[in-house]
Amino acid sequence: MDLSLIREIVSRYDRGKLRIGVLGSHSALEIGYGAKQEGFEVVVVCQKGREKTYTKYYRNLFDHFLILDRFKDMVLPENQEKLRELNTIFVPNRSFSVYVGYDSIEREFQVPLMGNRFMLRCEERNAPRNQYYLLRKAGIPTPKVFSSPEEIDRLVIVKVPEKRRKIERAFFYASSPEEFKAKAEERIRKGIIDEEDLEKATIEEYVVGAKFNANFFWSPLTGELELLGFDRRIQTNLDGVLSLPASEQLEINIPVQNIEIGHMGATLRESQLEKIFEAGEKFVEVCKREYPPGIIGLFALQGAITKDLEFYVFDVSPRIPGCPCVEPTSPYMKYKYGFEVGPGRRVAMEVKRAAEENRLKEIVT
Secondary structure (H helix, E strand, O other), rough: OOOOHHHHHHHOOOEEEHHEEOOOOOOHHHHHHHHOOOEEEEEEEOOOOOOOOHHHHHHHHHEEEEEEEOOHHHHHHHHHHHHHHHOOEEEEOOHHHHHHHHHHHHOOOOOOOOOOHHHHHHOOOOOOHHHHHHHHHHOOOOOOOOOOOOOOOEEEEOEEEEOOOOOOEEEEEEHHHHHHHHHHHHHOOOOOOHHHHOOOOEEEOOOOOOEEEEEEEEOOOOOOOHHHHHHHEEEEEHHHHEEEEEEHHHHHHHOOOOEEEEEEEEEOHHHHHHHHHHHHHHHHHHHHHHHHOOOOEEEEEEEOOOOOOOOOEEEEEEEOOOOOOHHHOOHHHHHHHOOOOHHHHHHHHHHHHHHHOOHHHHHHH
16 A cells, blocks of 8 residues: 555544544554543444453443444445544554454555554565574673474474464474474364474474563654553463472473463563663664555564563564553653653654644554
8 A cells, every 4th residue: 555645635634633543453442542631532343243342341441433244344435434534643553453453454445554564464474584683783691592303402482373363473482493393283183283283383492481461562653662561470270280289280281381361560670671672772773674655553573581681582572462451550651740641641652742833644544
């Protein structure tokens, strides 16, 4: 899609009646709450059968509802037109990428996005110029990636999607080619993964360290990088297995899966903050070169800090991370602004400023 088309569309918007839009999943409540904090009306796109969270339980956060048979139907011309008529600035989340699809987002969805729509695809590890490519170009430490199971010579994590729910992950661990084969065959036999996905799986060195997701905001308006805070993931059935005594873990012999089900807030030792900012700044700069105009707004670097205090990054979220715990548990934005600012509110603050300064073209693609 030609960027000039989106800029033309947003130039016709009524800047006094902007609405913030989001797909009803993943982090829609965070976006809705943050938009309300800054005085915006909110548009939520829901799929029938999955709408009650937004239309009933948290109805107070949303003003306009687009209820569709399928999320993907939001690219139909009549639905796009409804969003444009509402002067919608749409905020992409992970569910938007998965359910609507990269091709549709890049080629068909003619609604201004707060972010870089052409970077969403880099989250997929089998895409060209993907997150690994960007991290290496940026000089950010990353785990070693093995091209085949035969190369395994240390503890690795095998990243493969579930057979039935491709959005979920059925990761497993191995320390040798033989262990890889045995664990893979067990999971295929139990219907957890399939052979086709296994062939495309990423085999990555397991970095032993304390895990942190660093959540950032890059502002094209100010040219500043902000650290919203840190979170850690709660995963099933991994957390259930780890809650058992070690002897019981060995006896039950249950395949461990890393399906994200929640988040916990975290803080980092103050002396280590500079290296986190430096990693974020390096990522921003490489994105400007590889995906002009670069990262816009929210993104996250997921990684681990080793015993040598090195920050290794093994996952990138080039959109809003799904971590509503950041605002109430991380003090870093409060240190900067004097009040708590979560991901949703920071988006709304940027949209408001861009509208006031007639610079909306700089924050959308």
